[in-house]
Amino acid sequence: MTRLTSALDPHEPAYAARRATTLARLAEIGAEHAKALAGGGERYTARHRARGKLLPRERIELLVDPDTPFLELSPLAAWGSEYPVGASMVTGIGVVEGVECVITANDPTVRGGASNPWTLKKALRANEIARVNRLPCIGLVESGGADLPSQKEVFVPGGALFKDLTRLSAAGVPTLAVVFGNSTAGGAYVPGMSDHVVMVKERAKVFLGGPPLVRMATGEQADDESLGGADMHARTSGLADHLAVDEYDALRQARRIVARLNHRKAYADPSAGLPPVYDPEELLGLVPEDLRIPFDPREVVARMVDASDFDEFKPLYGAGLVTGWAELHGWPVGILANAAGVLFSEESQKAAQFIQLANQRDIPLLFLHNTTGYMVGARYEQGGIIKHGAQMINAVANSRVPHLSVLLGASYGAGHYGMCGRAYDPRFLFAWPSAKAAVMGPQQLAGVLSIVARASAAAKGQPYDEDADAALRAAVEGQIEAESLPLFLSGRLYDDGVIDPRDTRTVLGICLSAIHTAPVEGVRGGFGVFRM
Incomplete structure (x- = not known):
């Protein structure tokens, strides 16, 4: 065995300083991650719970096998933008009935789970991971569709979500939609293009146009249930493959679907391996x-x-x-x-x-x-x-x-x-x-811009403003530092x-x-x- 030796001394002052810096950075990142965990905030979370509904991470916890890890992906999506941290969606990899799956879950406490531009990017990244690694894709759906004020950035590229679902299916990668609430407009195509669909009775609403839109477009008076209720889709349209009595039953049925996929690893999983010698x-x-x-x-x-x-x-x-x-x-x-x-x-x-x-x-x-x-x-x-x-x-x-x-x-x-x-x-x-x-590094980039500016001034025979140069350097260094973190x-x-x-x-x-x-x-x- 060619075991590595270590020269690291955890007792030296320099080590302690580096450790303290890392912990401070982790605390900063943890505070931002907490914003994603909080979803739409206390008010909207309480309203969601009052309706007898589970939060997205609670749904995921019940879906995955007990005592198995869930690797959450892109939890800080949309940080620094006008949209909430987390982009109103949870994505990650979890084990369901012994099968590793990509799991996506809308967060309905954030603007009804509507998709903004960063939600779209996050969902497309999850689909890409499912495709290249051939992982079954499970969508826990409750979304009002596109966030209408940002439709100009969502509508055109958003069609790729449905394209991905059909291509995953064509490639033999299973897709499953579990619908807990609204799945309207373009969102209706998520269950429509999935291999397997579970809907929660009296909760799931899947339609291309809700009652107001139908009335506006055709003059027809219709209610939610006749347009897109779970019972109607299970008995009449055939869109729902499975009708669940509640959220817990829907997640149980989703687990049973995965258990019957006959989806196995291409290679046998070897032993877990010995842990590292060093801490x-x-x-x-x-x-x-x-x-x-x-x-x-x-x-x-x-x-x-x-x-x-x-x-x-x-x-x-x-x-x-x-x-x-x-x-x-x-x-x-x-x-x-x-x-x-x-x-x-x-x-x-x-x-x-x-x-x-x-x-x-x-x-x-x-x-x-x-x-x-x-x-x-x-x-x-x-x-x-x-x-x-x-x-x-x-x-x-x-x-x-x-x-x-x-x-x-x-x-x-x-x-x-x-x-x-x-x-x-x-x-x-x-x-x-x-x-x-x-x-490049902030100092190097600022220095390059300073050299170019000096050369330009010299070529024009103009004096160089040192105070402006110092201000330029400081501004550029600050910008590049912030954008590289x-x-x-x-x-x-x-x-x-x-x-x-x-x-x-x-x-x-x-x-x-x-x-x-x-x-x-x-x-x-x-x-x-x-x-x-």
Whole structure:
């Protein structure tokens, strides 16, 4: 066994300071997450309960198997926007009757569960996860449809939700809708396009147009039940496959449907694997507050992988990028982790070779980000940094094994791409509270703009205003700093969630297990041209 050794001293003052900073950031993120948990607030939650209804997370808790984890995804969606944190929907991965499923649940306490632009983005991301990992998709539906004031941003792209449902079904990925309340207008197509539909008696209302719209359009007088009640759909229209007497019965029936899906993992689930030798609690004090200070990612790996056992690949070449093989909860994984902020030619070529090897062996890849990007300067340009960086990005872009990414520290510039950022379609991407992602660091970006402004003034023969320059630098640094932080990025769904470092092993274990519901197969020679 090639067990990693640790040089981390949890008793030193610097460690304590780093730990305190991480805990403060976690508290800040927790306060924002609490807003999503609160839904529409006390008033609307109380009104919902007074109607004898469960909240979305309570429905999920009753749906999933007892004592199994539910990995909530994108909980901070819409943060920093005009819409409530959480985007009026809960999405995630849970185990139902032993089957891993993607679960979505409208939050009817937030504007009746209506979909705003961020709800749409969050739902589409959940559908994508279901599709690529072949996970059954269960929708817990109670929504008034599109949030009408924002219809211009929802209507046109919103059709993709229904397209996704039909394509999931066509691909053999089961879809199930459990309707607890309103599912109106375009929302009626959610049960309409699902493989299986359960409706709650006297509660579910599914129609293209409610009584006011029908009266306006046709002059017909009709009530909710005759237009779209659960009993009517179960007995007359045939839209409802199962009629439930209440919410608890609906969730019981949904579990029985999943039990009969005959939906199995492509690969057998191996043993859970031995826990790491080192305490994951120590991950709290690992990342410096100043991301320009490097840290050894092996310390992260040692507290994450099974038995802290790691076989490093090319340890003496391209030492700024750590690569190697391990297992995580029994699943094999290849790891690429930045040991120094900058990626040189050697690191880039090493990464390209390692990614090819993982594809030959059908092993998923895990990218641990802490990079300021590819090296610049005359010496490095002449040495071929562009073509070598392109080799790494080529390998990442054309690799077919599943990718997972975790932003630990910095993730700047093209280094974000080379380490499989969001644009390169990792199956899952998470961030630590210490992470930052942007085109470059705030100070560097502000400095570049200052140099350009100085050169422009000099070319025009004009004096340069130093006070204006200082104000420009401060404003730009503040803007870029704010826009590179995890809350901002997670609010825009550039990741699947900001996670507590101590939970990294658990989160990645759930993701690796979900990934193996679909075949894991690498590319064989299908990479683009590697420039030599």
